[in-house]
Amino acid sequence: xxxxxxxxxxxxxxxxxxxxxxxxxxxxxxxxxxxxxxxxxxxxxxxxxxxxxxxxxxxxxxxxxxxxxxxxxxxxxxxxxxxxxxxxxxxxxxxxxxxxxxxxxxxxxxxxxxxxxxxxxxxxxxxxxxxxxxxxxxxxxxxxxxxxxxxxxxxxxxxxxxxxxxxxxxxxxxxxxxxxxxxxxxxxxxxxxxxxxxxxxxxxxxxxxxxxxxxxxxxxxxxxxxxxxxxxxxxxxxxxxxxxxxxxxxxxxxxxxxxxxxxxxxxxxxxxxxxxxxxxxxxxxxxxxxxxxxxxxxxx
Amino acid sequence: xxxxxxxxxxxxxxxxxxxxxxxxxxxxxxxxxxxxxxxxxxxxxxxxxxxxxxxxxxxxxxxxxxxxxxxxxxxxxxxxxxxxxxxxxxxxxxxxxxxxxxxxxxxxxxxxxxxxxxxxxxxxxxxxxxxxxxxxxxxxxxxxxxxxxxxxxxxxxxxxxxxxxxxx
Numbered sequence: 001x002x003x004x005x006x007x008x009x010x011x012x013x014x015x016x017x018x019x020x021x022x023x024x025x026x027x028x029x030x031x032x033x034x035x036x037x038x039x040x041x042x043x044x045x046x047x048x049x050x051x052x053x054x055x056x057x058x059x060x061x062x063x064x065x066x067x068x069x070x071x072x073x074x075x076x077x078x079x080x081x082x083x084x085x086x087x088x089x090x091x092x093x094x095x096x097x098x099x100x101x102x103x104x105x106x107x108x109x110x111x112x113x114x115x116x117x118x119x120x121x122x123x124x125x126x127x128x129x130x131x132x133x134x135x136x137x138x139x140x141x142x143x144x145x146x147x148x149x150x151x152x153x154x155x156x157x158x159x160x161x162x163x164x165x166x167x168x169x170x171x172x173x174x175x176x177x178x179x180x181x182x183x184x185x186x187x188x189x190x191x192x193x194x195x196x197x198x199x200x201x202x203x204x205x206x207x208x209x210x211x212x213x214x215x216x217x218x219x220x221x222x223x224x225x226x227x228x229x230x231x232x233x234x235x236x237x238x239x240x241x242x243x244x245x246x247x248x249x250x251x252x253x254x255x256x257x258x259x260x261x262x263x264x265x266x267x268x269x270x271x272x273x274x275x276x277x278x279x280x281x282x283x284x285x286x287x288x289x290x291x292x293x294x295x296x297x298x299x300x
Numbered sequence: 301x302x303x304x305x306x307x308x309x310x311x312x313x314x315x316x317x318x319x320x321x322x323x324x325x326x327x328x329x330x331x332x333x334x335x336x337x338x339x340x341x342x343x344x345x346x347x348x349x350x351x352x353x354x355x356x357x358x359x360x361x362x363x364x365x366x367x368x369x370x371x372x373x374x375x376x377x378x379x380x381x382x383x384x385x386x387x388x389x390x391x392x393x394x395x396x397x398x399x400x401x402x403x404x405x406x407x408x409x410x411x412x413x414x415x416x417x418x419x420x421x422x423x424x425x426x427x428x429x430x431x432x433x434x435x436x437x438x439x440x441x442x443x444x445x446x447x448x449x450x451x452x453x454x455x456x457x458x459x460x461x462x463x464x465x466x467x468x
Contacts, residue, residue, distance in 0.1 A: 023390075075385045084413065096407045
């Protein structure tokens with residue numbers, strides 16, 4: 001609905017008037033001064049509301065829920081139209097997605113052949129992974145600060161899977177690289193509380209660390225060696241080695257690298273190496289159907 | 301500041317949408333909440349404070365209504381329409397007040413307008429009263445839906461409340 005009362009106003013003023021109209025019709029606790037916008041645009045906001053009522057054929061006395069909802073819809077649509085150019089929606093959502101502020105359900109889940117070759121043989125399916133990312137019970141976006149718009153950043157998603165046999169209930173932990181509104185899946189681990197001590201875990205990264213404590217092999221980033229190496233920053237031109245020489249023949253390695261040309265630093269971390277045969281044995285114990293072993297693989 | 305009359309409650313309750321929670325957390329670092337000392341008026345004894353709270357201000361009723369709207373994917377739900385309008389207008393207000401940048405205003409708009417039903421699901425905030433006691437503001441009677449008390453905490457911090465999603 002194009003509102004005549006806004007036609008003569010510049011873009012910014014029209015936004016302010018619409019916002020004032022919206023705020024004036026929202027529940028008001030009356031505990032503080034009216035917002036500046038409302039004070040500035042009281043008359044114009046009233047004119048907008050009168051026009052909306054007239055065009056919706058809602059009488060000035062009608063304060064029913066249906067009438068308010070109809071007016072709210074017009075105000076929301078008008079605000080949306082003025083506040084965001086439709087051509088910019090995609091780039092804004094990319095920026096929001098990269099920063100980890102997008103709702104999980106809005107991310108696009110990308111499962112590469114590289115990922116599926118290993119993890120579909122380890123008791124997870126495409127649907128499990130998609131569901132865990134889009135409808136997680138918990139999630140965490142890591143490395144959100146100082147990363148440039150197209151940088152790869154990490155996210156962890158956790159979904160609780162309840163089994164009739166309590167011993168087989170577990171969490172599915174999905175690790176992804178976040179690129180704009182896409183989540184590129186790197187790993188998906190079944191974490192059984194009977195195998196992994198989750199008692200101290202309060203966020204997904206804690207659960208991943210606890211999992212790596214049980215199934216990991218030492219890995220070194222620069223001069224730091226551990227089962228799980230947290231992100232560390234290095235100068236742009238540093239020669240940082242990532243090594244997992246003690247790993248068994250079949251392993252899964254992951255580590256992230258992000259660079260920031262503004263600060264001339266790059267970050268390497270969230271590095272771990274999983275002993276896949278040991279993990280596979282644990283899955284079999286829980287009755288998971290396992291496919292034949294696949295060749296070793298490395299993910300970065 | 302502080303509560304007007306009567307003994308202080310142990311807890312305050314507030315029902316908010318998941319989207320509002322996320323936007324306030326991500327862009328403001330604090331939450332503006334409207335709360336009640338009673339979770340569910342209908343379950344209280346007749347003479348208990350909060351027992352006469354009408355559904356429009358009752359955290360349990362708001363929670364149930366939003367939960368139903370989200371579960372049934374009700375496009376015409378009045379509370380969701382109101383929330384969408386309020387979040388968009390708050391983005392303009394916060395920008396006007398210098399609290400957020402222009403790109404952030406744009407982001408809030410994109411997040412709000414691309415929201416799907418799960419984003420509008422209700423969350424119940426539970427606040428130990430003593431953590432917010434010095435900042436609780438009583439809603440004046442003309443602005444309340446009944447004689448029962450209602451409160452505003454304008455700057456609730458993340459460590460001052462728990463979030464629960466009771467099954468319906």
